[in-house]
Amino acid sequence: MTTTETTATGKAVEVLRIDGLTLDLPAEHGAHRILHGIDLALRPGRIHGLAGESGSGKTMTGLAVLGLLPDGARTGGRIRLDGTDLLTLPPRQLGALRGRAVSMVFQDPSTSLHPMLSIGHQLTDHLRHHRKLDRKAARARAVELLGQVRIPNPAAALRSYPHQFSGGMRQRIAIAIALACDPQVLIADEPTTALDVTVQAGVLRLLRRLCDELGLAVLLITHDLGVMSALADSVSVMRRGRVVETGPRGQVLTAPRHEYTRTLLDALPGRNTP
Amino acid sequence: MSPRWAPSRRVSGGGRLLARHPLARFLLRRTAVAVLLAFGVTLVTFVLTNVVPGDPAAANLGQRAIGDPAVVDQFRKQHGLDQPLPAQYVTYLGHLFQGDLGESQQTHQPVLTDLATAVPATLELAGAAIAVSLVIGVALGVVAALRRDRLTDQLLRVVSLLGVSVPTFWLALLAFYVFFYQLGVAPGSGRLAPGMAPPPYVTGLHTIDAALAGQWPVFWSAAGHLVLPALVLTAYTVGLLTRFTRSAVLDVLGQDYVRAARAKGLPGRTVLLQYVLRAALVPVVTIAGLAFGALLSGTVLVESIFAWPGLGAYAYRSATTLDLPAVMGVGLVVGIVYLTVNLAVDVLYGVIDPRVRVQ
Numbered sequence: 001m002t003t004t005e006t007t008a009t010g011k012a013v014e015v016l017r018i019d020g021l022t023l024d025l026p027a028e029h030g031a032h033r034i035l036h037g038i039d040l041a042l043r044p045g046r047i048h049g050l051a052g053e054s055g056s057g058k059t060m061t062g063l064a065v066l067g068l069l070p071d072g073a074r075t076g077g078r079i080r081l082d083g084t085d086l087l088t089l090p091p092r093q094l095g096a097l098r099g100r101a102v103s104m105v106f107q108d109p110s111t112s113l114h115p116m117l118s119i120g121h122q123l124t125d126h127l128r129h130h131r132k133l134d135r136k137a138a139r140a141r142a143v144e145l146l147g148q149v150r151i152p153n154p155a156a157a158l159r160s161y162p163h164q165f166s167g168g169m170r171q172r173i174a175i176a177i178a179l180a181c182d183p184q185v186l187i188a189d190e191p192t193t194a195l196d197v198t199v200q201a202g203v204l205r206l207l208r209r210l211c212d213e214l215g216l217a218v219l220l221i222t223h224d225l226g227v228m229s230a231l232a233d234s235v236s237v238m239r240r241g242r243v244v245e246t247g248p249r250g251q252v253l254t255a256p257r258h259e260y261t262r263t264l265l266d267a268l269p270g271r272n273t274p
Numbered sequence: 275m276s277p278r279w280a281p282s283r284r285v286s287g288g289g290r291l292l293a294r295h296p297l298a299r300f301l302l303r304r305t306a307v308a309v310l311l312a313f314g315v316t317l318v319t320f321v322l323t324n325v326v327p328g329d330p331a332a333a334n335l336g337q338r339a340i341g342d343p344a345v346v347d348q349f350r351k352q353h354g355l356d357q358p359l360p361a362q363y364v365t366y367l368g369h370l371f372q373g374d375l376g377e378s379q380q381t382h383q384p385v386l387t388d389l390a391t392a393v394p395a396t397l398e399l400a401g402a403a404i405a406v407s408l409v410i411g412v413a414l415g416v417v418a419a420l421r422r423d424r425l426t427d428q429l430l431r432v433v434s435l436l437g438v439s440v441p442t443f444w445l446a447l448l449a450f451y452v453f454f455y456q457l458g459v460a461p462g463s464g465r466l467a468p469g470m471a472p473p474p475y476v477t478g479l480h481t482i483d484a485a486l487a488g489q490w491p492v493f494w495s496a497a498g499h500l501v502l503p504a505l506v507l508t509a510y511t512v513g514l515l516t517r518f519t520r521s522a523v524l525d526v527l528g529q530d531y532v533r534a535a536r537a538k539g540l541p542g543r544t545v546l547l548q549y550v551l552r553a554a555l556v557p558v559v560t561i562a563g564l565a566f567g568a569l570l571s572g573t574v575l576v577e578s579i580f581a582w583p584g585l586g587a588y589a590y591r592s593a594t595t596l597d598l599p600a601v602m603g604v605g606l607v608v609g610i611v612y613l614t615v616n617l618a619v620d621v622l623y624g625v626i627d628p629r630v631r632v633q
Contacts, residue, residue, distance in 0.1 A: 068537060095541065098538065098539030099538035100539055104534075104537040108530065111530035112530040113534070114553070115553075115629060116626060118628075121548075125538070125540060126540055129539070129541065129544070161628045161629070174534075
């Protein structure tokens with residue numbers, strides 16, 4: 001089903017490798033298969049796009065990596081992070097990797113940030129838990145992170161609450177939270193979908209820059225092929241729980257081999273001038 | 275892309291502290307509103323007491339004196355009942371500001387003196403009940419939500435339904451009968467063991483006053499007498515709080531920020547205590563305020579069964595004898611207690627949720 005990747009940097013080490021991932025969710029009569037054997041690989045400093053219509057299993061694939069699937073979910077296959085299989089890891093050890101080795105940015109920052117906790121609290125609690133930093137050191141790191149995502153006046157921002165920021169700023173803060181513990185892998189689930197078009201570009205540029213500077217391996221989940229073509233190095237297209245096509249961005253988005261990818265591309269308005 | 279926050283508004287002089295502390299400003303505003311409402315309470319209690327049918331002179335003078343117009347007139351004059359209503363209200367307010375709530379026609383004591391023992395007795399009872407209810411109700415609600423649709427949840431649903439449905443007076447009678455007459459484990463009625471002198475008056479709450487005075491036997495007697503009536507009162511509020519906490523927690527558990535907190539790798543206990551409970555407390559605080567009001571009315575029945583010399587018993591006695599100064603005093607106190615509870619609820623909103631402070 002899948003094609004082998006042949007990118008220019010094919011030699012780069014794979015940080016995260018998903019092999020034959022299957023997922024069954026409990027349904028009224030028995031179980032319902034959501035993912036039918038997904039294969040993906042993420043490399044440091046590279047953004048891998050995961051495209052497909054809603055309900056195709058993109059988000060579930062991302063949640064599976066973090067072990068945050070809904071109750072009663074049953075998985076098969078393997079998700080290896082530096083050789084460790086995340087699917088068979090005991091909950092405690094998986095918890096230690098979450099937010100530290102693998103982190104996630106969610107779609108809507110107005111719901112993914114806690115409205116009643118200060119930015120400082122949300123930016124430092126996992127730092128203090130994972131890194132055992134004291135209050136002062138965690139604060140210093142938080143100021144540094146807010147600077148990295150271009151939030152003006154970081155010290156004041158730490159004392160503020162999410163409702164005091166605009167949507168774009170909130171998503172930058174959510175990205176700072178995800179990057180706090182220097183993860184190797186970042187899963188970005190529709191990170192710009194909920195934002196105004198005018199601020200989308202800024203957040204996308206930020207993701208690209210952080211990916212390059214920090215050597216992050218990014219899994220960019222989006223149904224927006226415009227975002228995909230602007231950002232992704234390589235692309236997988238999903239449909240009904242299967243990866244139908246994988247390859248370098250240029251190949252998949254300009255010379256798609258699969259019928260479904262072509263349909264998606266044709267659905268893009270004014271796609272000749274991306 | 276200029277940030278919407280950090281609008282360091284310039285404020286002159288003394289306003290600076292308030293400007294810099296949205297919470298302080300919020301508290302001040304809410305308190306001012308509460309004071310205004312307190313005036314409204316005095317007006318309402320005054321008017322309501324005067325429109326209810328029933329002649330206080332007839333109620334207080336007895337059968338034979340009623341027949342003598344001179345005695346009735348003299349009574350009316352003595353109590354200012356011959357004046358027009360607005361004048362009576364102004365007199366009433368004037369006295370109120372001097373701490374004079376009039377004299378009870380039943381106890382022949384100043385109403386303020388009566389209230390000074392009755393109100394703390396009820397506050398001790400209702401306060402103990404709401405504190406216990408909050409701890410138990412919130413804990414059970416969280417457990418029910420985390421064990422959703424499992425056996426524990428089903429059992430708790432039955433328990434909370436029972437708590438809400440069982441009539442308080444029936445439960446009070448049953449508890450008194452079983453634990454006092456049959457088992458003899460609970461002390462009898464009243465606030466203290468018979469013959470025991472109350473502790474020196476500081477707050478009027480026997481448990482606290484006894485502890486302050488170091489009179490430990492009195493403390494244990496007061497606490498012992500508190501247990502059964504307080505537990506009877508908690509049945510309803512525990513049921514209520516369990517159900518509301520369960521649904522509030524379930525609601526919050528489905529929120530994105532809880533999933534985001536888990537994605538950060540925070541331990542489950544941290545996620546529950548800091549991310550889930552914080553948000554779930556907002557509706558719970560609302561219900562707790564309402565539950566406290568329900569408790570105050572519940573005390574009327576519980577106090578009469580346990581012979582607890584509180585506000586409920588006093589209100590009942592004053593109302594049935596048309597003791598108007600006492601009835602107005604009770605009305606005023608209950609109104610102020612409600613205002614205070616509402617203020618406390620508002621303040622808690624502001625403390626829990628920073629978005630409330632700005633409005």
